[in-house]
Amino acid sequence: MSLTAFATLLERLAFTPQRLGKERLLADAFTRMPDPERGLMLAALTGDLKLRQVTPSLLRGLTEMRADAQLFSYSYDFVGDLAETIALIWPEGTRTDPPLSEVVHELATAPKTRLPALITARLDSLGPSERYAYLKLATGALRVGVSARLARTAFAAWANLPLPQVEEIWHALQPPYLDLFAWASGSPRPEAAARAPFRPVMLSTPTDLDQLSALDPADFAAEWKWDGIRIQAVSDGGTRRLYSRTGEDISTAFPDVVDLMAFDGTLDGELLVRRDDEIASFADLQQRLNRKTVTPAMLRSHPAGLRLYDVLIWNGQDLRDEPYDARRAVLAQAVATLNPRIDLSPDLPFATWDDLAALRLNPPAAVIEGVMIKRRDSPYLAGRMKGPWFKWKRDPHLIDAVLMYAQRGHGKRSGYYSDFTFGVWNGDDLVPVGKAYFGFTDAELKDLDRFVRTNTIERFGVVRSVARTKVVEVAFEGLNRSSRHKSGVAMRFPRINRIRDDKPAVEADHLSTLQAMLTN
Amino acid sequence: MARPPLLIPRPEGLYCPGGDFFIDPARPVARALITHGHSDHARPGHGAVMATRETLDIMAIRYGEDFTRSRHIADGAITIGGVTVSFHPAGHILGSAQIAVTGGGCRIVVSGDYARVPTPTCARFEPVPCDIFVTEATFALPVFRHPPPETEIARLLASVAAFPDRSHLIGAYALGKAQRLIAALRQAGWDAPIYIHGALHQLCDYHVAQGINLGDLRPATEGKKADFAGTIVIAPPSAFATAWAQRFPDPVIGFASGWMQVRARARQRGVELPLILSDHVDWPALTATITELDPAEVWITHGREDALMRWCEMTQRAARPLHLVGYEDDAE
Numbered sequence: 001m002s003l004t005a006f007a008t009l010l011e012r013l014a015f016t017p018q019r020l021g022k023e024r025l026l027a028d029a030f031t032r033m034p035d036p037e038r039g040l041m042l043a044a045l046t047g048d049l050k051l052r053q054v055t056p057s058l059l060r061g062l063t064e065m066r067a068d069a070q071l072f073s074y075s076y077d078f079v080g081d082l083a084e085t086i087a088l089i090w091p092e093g094t095r096t097d098p099p100l101s102e103v104v105h106e107l108a109t110a111p112k113t114r115l116p117a118l119i120t121a122r123l124d125s126l127g128p129s130e131r132y133a134y135l136k137l138a139t140g141a142l143r144v145g146v147s148a149r150l151a152r153t154a155f156a157a158w159a160n161l162p163l164p165q166v167e168e169i170w171h172a173l174q175p176p177y178l179d180l181f182a183w184a185s186g187s188p189r190p191e192a193a194a195r196a197p198f199r200p201v202m203l204s205t206p207t208d209l210d211q212l213s214a215l216d217p218a219d220f221a222a223e224w225k226w227d228g229i230r231i232q233a234v235s236d237g238g239t240r241r242l243y244s245r246t247g248e249d250i251s252t253a254f255p256d257v258v259d260l261m262a263f264d265g266t267l268d269g270e271l272l273v274r275r276d277d278e279i280a281s282f283a284d285l286q287q288r289l290n291r292k293t294v295t296p297a298m299l300r301s302h303p304a305g306l307r308l309y310d311v312l313i314w315n316g317q318d319l320r321d322e323p324y325d326a327r328r329a330v331l332a333q334a335v336a337t338l339n340p341r342i343d344l345s346p347d348l349p350f351a352t353w354d355d356l357a358a359l360r361l362n363p364p365a366a367v368i369e370g371v372m373i374k375r376r377d378s379p380y381l382a383g384r385m386k387g388p389w390f391k392w393k394r395d396p397h398l399i400d401a402v403l404m405y406a407q408r409g410h411g412k413r414s415g416y417y418s419d420f421t422f423g424v425w426n427g428d429d430l431v432p433v434g435k436a437y438f439g440f441t442d443a444e445l446k447d448l449d450r451f452v453r454t455n456t457i458e459r460f461g462v463v464r465s466v467a468r469t470k471v472v473e474v475a476f477e478g479l480n481r482s483s484r485h486k487s488g489v490a491m492r493f494p495r496i497n498r499i500r501d502d503k504p505a506v507e508a509d510h511l512s513t514l515q516a517m518l519t520n
Numbered sequence: 521m522a523r524p525p526l527l528i529p530r531p532e533g534l535y536c537p538g539g540d541f542f543i544d545p546a547r548p549v550a551r552a553l554i555t556h557g558h559s560d561h562a563r564p565g566h567g568a569v570m571a572t573r574e575t576l577d578i579m580a581i582r583y584g585e586d587f588t589r590s591r592h593i594a595d596g597a598i599t600i601g602g603v604t605v606s607f608h609p610a611g612h613i614l615g616s617a618q619i620a621v622t623g624g625g626c627r628i629v630v631s632g633d634y635a636r637v638p639t640p641t642c643a644r645f646e647p648v649p650c651d652i653f654v655t656e657a658t659f660a661l662p663v664f665r666h667p668p669p670e671t672e673i674a675r676l677l678a679s680v681a682a683f684p685d686r687s688h689l690i691g692a693y694a695l696g697k698a699q700r701l702i703a704a705l706r707q708a709g710w711d712a713p714i715y716i717h718g719a720l721h722q723l724c725d726y727h728v729a730q731g732i733n734l735g736d737l738r739p740a741t742e743g744k745k746a747d748f749a750g751t752i753v754i755a756p757p758s759a760f761a762t763a764w765a766q767r768f769p770d771p772v773i774g775f776a777s778g779w780m781q782v783r784a785r786a787r788q789r790g791v792e793l794p795l796i797l798s799d800h801v802d803w804p805a806l807t808a809t810i811t812e813l814d815p816a817e818v819w820i821t822h823g824r825e826d827a828l829m830r831w832c833e834m835t836q837r838a839a840r841p842l843h844l845v846g847y848e849d850d851a852e
Binding site: 014015085088092415 | 661
C-alpha cells in the first residue's frame with residue numbers, strides 16, 4: 001500500500017458517517033492490502049504504531065522554516081488541527097508516492113538528530129493529503145473518526161473471529177501483526193507469547209438513584225470509588241507488570257509497587273499514593289505519573305500502593321467466568337497473603353438504595369469520588385457494558401463564574417469559540433480560576449460562540465477578551481492549591497454546566513468561596 | 521484645508537462624501553452602489569440603487585420589483601457629484617462587479633467579492649489599476665489553496681459512478697455557487713438531467729435567460745424515490761436538515777464550498793463528500809491580485825484581516841482593516 005492509498009483510506013474513513021460503512025472500508029483494505037502494509041495501517045488506527053519521537057514542537061519548528069510563523073499561527077487557530085494545518089500550508093513541491101512501510105520504517109529507526117531533515121524532505125515531496133496522512137502517522141494521533149476498538153472490531157468481523165479472542169491477545173501482539181493476519185487466514189491462534197500479558201479490563205457505566213430504583217439491591221455489592229488510577233497488576237512466572245486500564249505498561253514509574261507484587265496472578269485495582277493509613281489526593285499521585293525514572297526522594301515522599309477490586313487470574317486459574325461474589329472470596333483470601341500496602345477495597349454494607357445514597361453523601365475520605373455498584377452474579381467481562389457494573393459518582397462542585405477570555409476550539413469544534421477562561425470576584429476585580437472546553441450542549445456552544453464574536457473587547461493574538469457580562473455555572477470535581485495560577489487554586493475536570501443568563505455578573509461567586517473549599 | 525477622503529468607513533458601510541453614496545451598505549440608505557446580488561451586500565430598502573443590469577434583475581427576483589424606488593444601470597463611466605464611478609467584472613457571480621471610484625486624482629477600486637477562476641456563469645475578473653484596492657479576505661490564510669474545479673468535479677463524478685444505487689445530494693448556495701457547479705458539471709460532460717431544489721428554480725431560469733447553458737434541469741420533486749438512484753441533486757444546504765431530503769435513496773451528502781478544504785468544517789456539517797468549489801479568491805490568487813495591481817494602499821473589508829495584514833506587512837504594503845459590520849464571515 002502506498003502512502004496515497006493510505007491517505008485516501010483515512011479521508012474516506014473520516015467522512016463516512018456510519019460505523020458499518022467504516023467497517024466495510026476497513027474490511028476492503030484488509031483484503032486488498034498486502035503484508036506488512038495492512039498491519040501497519042491497523043496499528044496506525046489502534047495507536048500501536050509507536051513513533052513517539054515526532055513531537056508537535058518539532059513539526060512547528062520545521063514549518064516555521066517554510067512559512068511565516070505568524071501566518072502559521074493564524075492558520076492553526078483557524079484550522080484547529082496541527083497536522084492538517086501543516087499539510088495545507090507547506091509549499092508545493094514534486095509529488096512522490098512512497099510505500100507506507102518505507103515511511104514507517106524510516107520514522108521508527110531514524111536517529112533523533114536526523115528526523116528534522118528526514119521529515120522536511122518527505123513533506124517537500126508529497127501532495128497535501130499525503131502530507132496529512134504522513135504527519136498523522138508521525139505524530140501517532142490519528143483522530144480520523146475510528147477508535148482502536150472499532151478497528152479491532154472491523155478486523156474480527158473481517159477475519160470471522162470472535163472479538164473477545166482478538167482483544168484477549170491484542171496487547172501481546174506487535175505491528176505489523178503478521179501472525180494475526182495468518183490466524184485470519186487459517187493458521188493457529190498466536191499464543192500470548194509474552195509473559196504477564198494485559199487482559200482487557202471491565203468498565204462501568206454511570207447511574208443515578210432513578211435508574212437504580214428499578215433494580216433489586218440484594219443483587220448487588222457496592223464499594224467506594226477511589227480517586228486514583230485504575231490498574232491491572234500482573235505477576236506471571238516472575239515477570240511483573242503494572243498496566244493502566246488501556247494496557248499501557250507503567251511499571252517503570254512505580255518500582256515500589258512492583259516490588260510488592262509477590263504473587264502469581266492478575267489483579268484489578270486502584271493505584272494510590274498511601275502514607276500509612278491515609279490515602280493521599282489525586283494531586284499527589286499526579287506527581288508520580290509520566291515519569292521515566294523516579295527518585296528515591298519521591299519514593300519516600302509519595303509512596304504508592306494498591307487497593308484491589310477484583311481478581312482475573314489466580315495461581316494459574318482463570319476466574320473471569322466465575323461470578324463476582326466468588327471472585328471476591330478468592331481475592332479476600334489472596335490479599336491476606338500480601339504486603340499490607342496492597343489491600344482490599346472494602347465492601348459497603350447496604351440494604352436499600354437509600355442506605356447507599358446516604359453513604360455516598362458522606363464518604364470517610366476526600367479521595368473517594370462516589371460508589372461502585374456491581375452485580376453479584378456477573379462474570380468479568382471485557383469492555384464497558386450497561387448492567388453488570390455501575391458507577392455512581394458524587395455530585396460535582398458548582399460555582400458561578402464570569403466568562404473572561406475565549407479561544408477557538410480544535411478538532412470537531414474548530415471554527416467555534418469553545419475554549420473558555422472564566423473568573424470569580426476578588427474584591428472589585430475578576431481573577432481567572434480555570435479553563436473549560438466542554439460540558440455545554442451544541443445549542444449552548446452556539447450561544448457562547450455568538451456571545452464571544454459580538455462581545456470581544458480586545459484581542460491578544462488568537463485569544464479574545466470578552467465583555468465581563470456572561471455568567472456560566474462551572475462544575476468541577478476537586479480543587480488543588482496551585483502556585484502557578486494567580487488565583488492560587490486549580491480545578492480538576494472543570495466544565496461548563498450551564499449558562500446563567502438569569503444572573504448578572506456582579507452576583508457571580510467570590511474567590512473566598514473557593515479558598516474555603518481548599519481548607520476542607 | 522485638506523480635502524475629504526474619497527471613501528470612508530461608516531457604520532452603514534463604505535461612504536463616498538464626494539458623491540453622497542454608500543457601497544454595499546448593511547442598512548437602508550438614500551443612495552447605494554451594489555457590487556453583486558448576495559444578500560449581505562445587496563439589501564432591500566435603499567432609496568436609489570446603481571448596479572449592473574444583472575444585479576438589479578437578481579435583486580428584483582429576490583426582493584420583489586419594489587426593492588428600491590429608483591434603479592440605475594451602471595454602464596460606462598458615470599459622474600456622481602464630484603466623483604466618477606465605473607463598474608468592472610469581478611468574476612464572482614453573474615452580474616458581480618468591482619466599483620472604481622475616481623476623484624481628485626485618486627482611484628479606489630472596491631472589489632466586493634471576487635474570484636479569478638473562470639466560469640461560464642459570469643464575466644472574468646478585470647484587473648483595474650488603482651491607488652487603493654479594497655479587498656475581501658474570506659480565504660485569506662495560506663492554508664487555502666483551492667484545487668482546480670475540474671478535479672473536484674471529477675471526484676463527484678467518480679463517487680456517482682461508485683455508488684450507482686444512491687443519489688448525490690450536493691449543497692450549494694442558491695445564487696452563484698449552484699450555477700457554477702451545474703456549469704462545471706456540464707463542461708465535464710455530465711449531460712444527464714440535474715435535479716434542483718425549488719429555491720434554485722428562479723435563479724437558474726434567470727441564468728438560462730442570460731444565455732448561460734445549464735443543460736437539462738428538473739425539479740427535484742418529480743419522480744419516485746428509486747428514480748433518483750445515480751442522480752445528482754442540488755439544493756441549498758439548509759434543505760438537508762428538513763424532511764425534503766428524505767425523498768432520495770440513501771443519499772451521499774456533499775457540499776460545494778471553499779471551506780470544505782478544512783476537514784473539521786466538513787465533518788461538522790455531516791458532509792460525506794466535501795467538494796472544494798469556491799467563488800472567492802484563495803490565498804495564492806488573492807496575494808497575486810494585490811501584487812499584480814500593486815496599489816499604494818490595501819483596505820480589507822471582511823474575513824481573515826489579521827493574516828492579510830500580516831502578509832501586507834511582510835511585503836511592505838500599506839494596509840488597513842475597515843472592520844465593516846454586516847458581511848457574513850462564513851457564508852460562501
